[in-house]
Amino acid sequence: MNELQAAADAVGVIPVAPSLLGESPMWHPGEQCLYWCDIPGHKLNRFDPASGRHDEWAFDTDVACCAPVLGGELLLALRSGLVNFDPRTGKSRPLAKPPYDPAVERFNDGKADPQGRMWAGTLYEPKDRPAAALYRWSAGKLTRQAEGVTTANGLAWSPDGRTAYWSDTKAHTIYAFDFDPSQGTLSGKRVWVQFPVKQPGMDLADYGGRPDGASVDTEGCYWVAMFEGARVLRLSPRGEVLREVRLPVRCPTMPCFGGPDLKTLYITTGRENRPADELARTPWAGAVLTLQVDVPGLPANFARP
Template sequence: MTHTLAPEWQALTTEPDGLSESPFWHPEENRLYWVDIPGRRIGRVRVQGVQPQGAVEYWPLTQEPGCIAPVQGGGLVMALRDGIYLAREWGGPLQALAAAPYDTSKLRFNDGKCDAQGRFWAGSMYEPRDQALGVLYALQDQALQDKAHAATTANGLAWSPDGHTLYWSDTASHCVRAWNFDPATASLSHERVFQQFPIKPAGWVWGDAAAPAYGGRPDGATVDSEGAYWSAQYEGKRLVRLSPAGEVLAVVETPVQCPTMPCFGGADLKTLFITSSRQGRSAAELGLYPLSGCIFAVRVEVAGLPVNFYR
């Protein structure tokens, strides 16, 4: 049976980002980190429970950050438009690790994170959005290696708790795929469709009461300690919790129309955070959801998994 939940979300930020993404909880700092892609900045804030502690800090960048991950020993690894970079401290100089292997006038890095072995992964998105030219890359042996293809907008990267299943979504096709994953070699096999969400109805417009129902499309994702896959449904005003077999276990309503990515944090990993978007949304939608683009938190019953550090 599918459960629909409408929890009381707490806003952690009140200054909206254009498109916040790639959140992670840093257990050593009690901070939540994220990126604002069009704002070309990285944000962070200390959190206690579901309440911010102190001011939000922003680190301005010269390029769009698609995703970030913490580094063992301190710092961040980040995927910018033209490549992967390492910063040893907040606001510090960037060390280039790998150049982007694509045409940066049409593609950029989007969703990504580290695997349990400390390798950094990032998918690309094709900005004209009329071809599935996005690729999933892993930074392996000091080079970016192709791991999966055929996505227009790479999203939803996550691993099962045992590390033997990799999930990856293409937002444009509304599809989440899964592969068998070999942690030792980072190789993928046995590709299959994990969940195919209904395609957006032709002519669907937000706020049109006569428009067909639409549940959104899969954006960023995370996996909890029970192995369930949490998918943010962009334009769907919800998260969907899927079992390891792809069954819909729960639908969690969100306080904005366009949630972009969930993650778990807090000392017990039972605080669920979501990022969101306001970029390109209508004035009517933003009037109803003025905090679109902000970060939100809520307490949940099932713990998540700790973030993986880059090594």
């Protein structure tokens, strides 16, 4: 057992082969199943904890995030745009073309807001300037709502739906916005939490990681995966660290709440481009981890395509 595994004896794993870069886990309220994306693997996954059944669907491009739609379909954000996808038939219906150049940018983290609007941020792949943005899909239109980041992540809403969170992973910064539920608009952007940037030559053991995907629980606390930090943090509504969970992998990507009581934290992780010696020490890299928590999370919102 390595030092990371020893620190994470309460963490489990679901029995599914690892993803290259697992992302955007979503517990489907109706199906009681877990969905997640393997972005570079071009796959959408579904796991039923009750039966142990695992299903996957292959696409011809990156699959970034998903949200449930009433009626059994899903809204997916692909590199090639937004689609309505039916897991029962495996067929997709295009909704919107990408609002960016797909040669250098793709959709990344996203989910539906409490009113059913789909939001998805992007990742600017050259990473040499903050050219990524956040888009909203509503009433058949895809519109730009925020910008000035390089790697959009961490999208989540407070329990009352009046605060929205969004992060720039590269900048190690989580932002908070005032959110107007009726209009679906953001205002009052402010730095909510900022983490130390990794310094040249710094050993990963001394690095706390950078904020990736996140979810919010019923007490309004923000659970965030710290990529390369081998941990997940629970932050209070004031941004204070209330809990640190050490993980047996170096690169967690996003947590979500699932299970009948929404007290199982599912955590996607990545293994793409990681050093061979690290992967040898962390065999769960790329797998979906599980952790039981005391405070339930907020259920996934349904999108209106």
